[in-house]
Amino acid sequence: MCDRTKAAVCKITFLKGLIKAMDYLGGRQNPIPEVPIRELNKMLAVLVSEFDAGWLRSGYTNPVQKLWQRMDYLSTCELLLLGNALKKLKPIDPHWVSAQVKLIKQEDKNNRRGALFELLALSLFDGEGVSVRPAASSNPGYDGTVLLPRNASIQVSVKSYGTSSHQEVFNNQCSMIEALLTAALSKRQLNAVGIYVFAKSYPTQSDWEVLKRRLPAMLDSVENRTNDSFEDIQNSCWDIIINNLHIENCQFSPIHKSYTFIVCSPYHKNEYKNLYSKLDDAYVNFTRHAGSVDPLTTRMVFIDIPTSASITLCKEWAKQYFQLEQQGASHLPAREVTRGIARQKRNVP
Structure with a gap:
């Protein structure tokens, strides 16, 4: 075999190895086979780029590391959601995304959970005819702005209910x-x-x-x-x-x-107080830090609730909260429900 042929074979082998190395979906259960694998790999590639492949493989203490080292349907789905969020928001505000990733990699559970949910929540608002812009760190009033057609917008406050x-x-x-x-x-x-x-x-x-x-x-x-x-x-x-x-x-x-x-x-x-406290925080931040708003701007609280929460009851508690706020009354206990x-x-x- 001539040197040129050997070089060609080596190049092909290198390219195959590179392609294989980029197949982050390989070995994982795929929950959405109808989507081209190359598109799914793009989402996972952004995740690897932001978090670093060595860090993802290096431990089991961080929830993102745990997900990366699992191969089941659910873990793949959650990794794709996170990768897609990074893929959407990175071009919009790369510095904000890097700051969120840094928080996620740290040990503080509350900061980690909050940063993860902010990434996922704000990315949900990015779509055809609609865009999202994360708020600057100097703005404690809300977490992002959703830009709508005809100069309308939504100021979004992202809150994680968490486990009581x-x-x-x-x-x-x-x-x-x-x-x-x-x-x-x-x-x-x-x-x-x-x-x-x-x-x-x-x-x-x-x-x-x-x-x-x-x-x-x-x-x-x-x-x-x-x-x-x-x-x-x-x-x-x-x-x-x-x-x-x-x-x-x-x-x-x-x-x-x-x-x-x-x-x-x-x-x-007193379980209802956990939800009320998140609504109180959002209300205070909006009124204290965000000031007045344009008539075309709406304010929204986007809340992550735990798996143990009752959607029906949380909806009832939220309605009671706003009714009491309108009446100027103190927060009254809501009824219990079996869960x-x-x-x-x-x-x-």
Whole structure:
């Protein structure tokens, strides 16, 4: 083989390697196969360019790093959303985008969550006939301006509802009880068990302690192959149903433990205050820092709510908030509503 041929072969090999290196979708589950792969790779390429490939692969503590190292449909979808947001906003304000990425890569969870949501939220307003402009860092009144036809615009305040302290307590207690249950399942060599726990009111610490003491022992009913229900356990708020799982024409793993664990509870009576505080912040910032607005300008609060939130109830709370503001009344407690937190695990060692 002549030197020229060798050089050509080396060049082709290099180009193939470059193309392969740019195939960020390779090995990932693709949730939108109807979109050309080259377009999806463009979104992921912007993400890699902004966050740095080495950083994305270097750890598991940051949510973006965790997403990058997963290959499932959901993680791919979320990475594409973030990449598309970067792709849209980078040409508009590269310095703002770089500042947001810097915040996302830091350890402060609140700043990280806020920066992520600002990127995603503002990018949603960029479309045909409409454009978005992130606000300058010197403007604390709102986060971006949506430019509409005929000189109209929307000033957008982006707020992240986040998980309330009451929800965090609920989640942490459920995690501790789930650990006790998995240990009890292994000790009794039980498999394919459903545990359904219902609270009549938001649980107190005393209620949680009762559940931790009593629930593992209740698995004896499953050992006897019976389906049992337990009500008003030691005068606590709990009702519990335990039964054997059965899926027609399917077999559970004989090696790993399969179970369903579901805990349902009403919201804490003050849960509505979490949403009200975000609306209060936006209102204060608009009025204190943004001044008066043009008649063609509308103000909007765009709120990210957690997966545990009830859309119906948040809508009701928001309506109550604005009604009370118009009436000049103080914020009154909104009614509670039952909300379930579902956890389902299969094939757990």
